[in-house]
Amino acid sequence: MFKTEKKLVGWHIVLALTGLGLGSLFGPLQAWEHAGWNLYPSLQPYIASYYQGLTLHGILNALVFTTFFITGFLSYITATSLDRPLATPKLSWAGFFVMVAGLVLAAVPLLLNLASILYTMYPPMMAPWYFYVGMVLVVVGSWMSGWSIMITFAKWRKDNPGKTAPFQAFAATITMVLWQVCTLGIAAEMLMLVLPWAFSQQLGDGSIGMDVQLARTLFWFTGHPLVYFWLLPAYLSWYGMMPKQADGKLFSDTMARFAFWLFLLLSTPIGFHHQYVDPGVPAGWKYLHAILTYAVFFPSLLTAFNVAASLEIGGRKRGGKGLLGWIKNLPWNDPSYTAQNLAMIIFIFGGAGGVINASYNVNLVIHNTAWVPGHFHLTVGTAATFSFMGIMYWLVPHLTGKAIQRKVALWQAWLWAGGMLIFSRGLHWIGLLGAPRRTMLGVAIENYGTGEWQVASLMTGVGGTILLISGLLFFYVIIHGAFFSKEEVSVEIPVAEPLHDEVVPAWLNNWKPWLIAVFALIIVAYAPMIINLVTDGAAFSPGFDVWG
Amino acid sequence: MSNEKMHIDPYEKKFMIIGIAVLVIFAISITIAGFMLGIQVPSPGQLIDPNTVASEGPYSDPGLKELSPGNYELYIRAEASPWRFYPDEVTVPVGSRVTIHVTSADVQHGFKIQDTNVNFMVLPGQESTLTYTFKEVGEYPYICTEYCGVGHQNMYGVITVE
Numbered sequence: 199m200f201k202t203e204k205k206l207v208g209w210h211i212v213l214a215l216t217g218l219g220l221g222s223l224f225g226p227l228q229a230w231e232h233a234g235w236n237l238y239p240s241l242q243p244y245i246a247s248y249y250q251g252l253t254l255h256g257i258l259n260a261l262v263f264t265t266f267f268i269t270g271f272l273s274y275i276t277a278t279s280l281d282r283p284l285a286t287p288k289l290s291w292a293g294f295f296v297m298v299a300g301l302v303l304a305a306v307p308l309l310l311n312l313a314s315i316l317y318t319m320y321p322p323m324m325a326p327w328y329f330y331v332g333m334v335l336v337v338v339g340s341w342m343s344g345w346s347i348m349i350t351f352a353k354w355r356k357d358n359p360g361k362t363a364p365f366q367a368f369a370a371t372i373t374m375v376l377w378q379v380c381t382l383g384i385a386a387e388m389l390m391l392v393l394p395w396a397f398s399q400q401l402g403d404g405s406i407g408m409d410v411q412l413a414r415t416l417f418w419f420t421g422h423p424l425v426y427f428w429l430l431p432a433y434l435s436w437y438g439m440m441p442k443q444a445d446g447k448l449f450s451d452t453m454a455r456f457a458f459w460l461f462l463l464l465s466t467p468i469g470f471h472h473q474y475v476d477p478g479v480p481a482g483w484k485y486l487h488a489i490l491t492y493a494v495f496f497p498s499l500l501t502a503f504n505v506a507a508s509l510e511i512g513g514r515k516r517g518g519k520g521l522l523g524w525i526k527n528l529p530w531n532d533p534s535y536t537a538q539n540l541a542m543i544i545f546i547f548g549g550a551g552g553v554i555n556a557s558y559n560v561n562l563v564i565h566n567t568a569w570v571p572g573h574f575h576l577t578v579g580t581a582a583t584f585s586f587m588g589i590m591y592w593l594v595p596h597l598t599g600k601a602i603q604r605k606v607a608l609w610q611a612w613l614w615a616g617g618m619l620i621f622s623r624g625l626h627w628i629g630l631l632g633a634p635r636r637t638m639l640g641v642a643i644e645n646y647g648t649g650e651w652q653v654a655s656l657m658t659g660v661g662g663t664i665l666l667i668s669g670l671l672f673f674y675v676i677i678h679g680a681f682f683s684k685e686e687v688s689v690e691i692p693v694a695e696p697l698h699d700e701v702v703p704a705w706l707n708n709w710k711p712w713l714i715a716v717f718a719l720i721i722v723a724y725a726p727m728i729i730n731l732v733t734d735g736a737a738f739s740p741g742f743d744v745w746g
Numbered sequence: 747m748s749n750e751k752m753h754i755d756p757y758e759k760k761f762m763i764i765g766i767a768v769l770v771i772f773a774i775s776i777t778i779a780g781f782m783l784g785i786q787v788p789s790p791g792q793l794i795d796p797n798t799v800a801s802e803g804p805y806s807d808p809g810l811k812e813l814s815p816g817n818y819e820l821y822i823r824a825e826a827s828p829w830r831f832y833p834d835e836v837t838v839p840v841g842s843r844v845t846i847h848v849t850s851a852d853v854q855h856g857f858k859i860q861d862t863n864v865n866f867m868v869l870p871g872q873e874s875t876l877t878y879t880f881k882e883v884g885e886y887p888y889i890c891t892e893y894c895g896v897g898h899q900n901m902y903g904v905i906t907v908e
Binding site for chain 2: 411474475476484485495496503504558566634642645739
């Protein structure tokens, strides 16, 4: 069963882990640099600078690893959840190969220090044109895989009129629709601004310049919902898989679906909360997006309640008693479960920090400080990445039929949680003291830091070291399990049953009104400002290389 | 239609009400702070041509300009070759009300005066403006907070208030 789909997700995981493995190696180098131990000079001439390492770290971990893993995982889960093969497997494979081609095209200039412009790719820093073509192909490839998921889902609906789709397939499809909608921003930035500009500056007469404020705005149109593209596959697992792993049931299937619809509706029209301190956007627009950002916090609150209740059912069924006593009866001997539950707990801090970031004028205290990477290592670096590690602890044995070393995997999970809390605490702290993000802090401390900065940056160094050990253990467990393990094992996909035999209300099964609302809200929240930026007559910039 | 009604657990309903109440309180707080107490995020200044900013207009001769006693305008030009703010040393008397204007001659930069709420992006083509009153004597480093190339960590200046 699902032979093609298994092969598909397997290859996606291989590429995802190649990205994660290479990208993660730079993480500790950054942390150690902050702590005053800069190893980058000894990496020359292969890696030219701290900033080339930082660019590789961001692009390989936050873009390549996540996109490959999510695309493969969601393709597979859609098929198994609907219990039918992908309707258009060739489209999925084509998507995969387009993504790989894009990755190769972008990797060459990244490795040659020709594109050290960080994952935000802010113009008018200008990389070679083929770098941008590569990034476009990665996104287009993920679209093609997404279309394959949507077609499969639509065919199931056609064959099962009036029926409610299984939760996992529903959640996977919503995530891919969200991705399709939100990447229209970066597609517009790349196709209408960046590529014409790079072609003109590098191959043509240089007559086409760059509207920097407009490019930033289109980037962040995609940049925030990108966060939900990372998070929703983890939520799919937290709602739709983990309760089963804990012997529980999904507390409320209806509210879980409601939360996913709200994410689709609210995660895009809020991008200006990344641009609170941009000069070219009026305060009123920033304020509107601040309020909408608070609204998107609501479905995460729903998730916290629903998932905790679902796990509590499991903890009690496993003999847990008392108000909180059921927690110790959860399956803490299962690394897949443990990694994801720890990710969930750490995400409480990530979410709380996120509300602070979103809070309009409060944001002035932390904007562009080291607080921000401190925050997103709890979210994408833990809630998402750590959950994906947990998912792979059942998914890889499921695919290969070989057991992993569970004890080592448990050590990996606890080390990741501990290391991340220390590392992130250091970054949050030094950020509150005023240290900028994306900066060689080891040097900056001597320029304008204080003694307290050095204590905080030492914490990032210690935490980064623990994370390196945990990361190495993760790769050991996966590689050993996939290629060297002798122990045969049969692992099933965890599928959580709903607690009640609920009738899902029709409005939670009807796509059309939701999609109309999604586009209507985006137009209200974005169209006037984008028209204004297009027509304001701002001067254009040529391209710059400031890292060579 | 009655079985189409959404099932919500009573505990979950309470949790939702508390959650919404907390978010509403947050929203009211930032609204009062922003629109009544004046703790505001930046709004658009003038459009600037980054290609000529170093040779014409107020940014070609940046620095402190006294408008009236205790009332100043400060023009700062950010550049990535080499990584510098022009000027990078400013001295003002304590109690001065300074309207700060910053723009970039090349790539994106950031501008943050430490231990204040002055924190904004600096973009080519745009002017970032904010007014701040320096009420306490001391040295206030202003630092670049956005990656702008391999010398980014050395890009800063100091406002001395005396």
